[in-house]
Amino acid sequence: MAKNKTTETEVNVIDxxxxxxxxxxKKTDSFQLIELMSKWSGFEPKMWGPTIIGFGSYHYTYPSGREGDAPLIGFSPRKASFSLYVYSPIEKHKHFLDDLGKFKMGKACIYVKKLTDxxxxxxEKMSKATIAYLNEHHECACRN
Incomplete structure (x- = not known):
């Protein structure tokens, strides 16, 4: 089985x-997201793979048998836009998107140009709902 590319690293987030x-x-927005996501999750930021800043972690296992760890919530300050990893696409969470603002939806993330959008x-509500969902359905660092 292939090794997961997105694993926690020792790279310094600020660096x-x-x-x-x-x-x-984007730098200002990144530091604001770090402050907010640390507060919402209760975890310090860690680098996941080369470009994702994650907070906390959970363990997943797919029906195929593939398993690994991923951040509870996180973001990546990509060139074109931020990728926000704060959303569990389950029916009861879809209403959050109605009031989110200007964004594009990806398969696993929400793309935004800047935080003022x-x-x-x-x-915050999406992040906390996602953490609660992951806590309920996966082995999760948020249980500690």
Whole structure:
């Protein structure tokens, strides 16, 4: 079975942002997201793979037998937009998207250009709902 690419690393999050993010607004937004997601999750930021900043972790196992660990919530400050990993696409969470603001939806993330385009209160609700869902359905660091 192939090794998961997105695993926790020892790269310093602040060093990553300072070297990877070349836009001042995106840098400011990145530091704001770190502060907010740390508060919402109760976990310090860690690098996952080369570009994802994650908070906490959970263990998953797919029906195929593939398993691994992933951050509870997180983001990546990509060139074109932020990738936010804060949403569990289950029916009872879909209503959050109605009031989120300006975004695009990917398979596993929400893309936003800048934080002022979205409602941070909704992002907080989405993040906490996702953590609760993961806690209920997976082995989760959020149980500690």
């Amino acid at each position: 990553f942002i300072n070297s990877f993010v070349d836009n001042d607004q 979205i409602n941070i209160v909704i992002v």
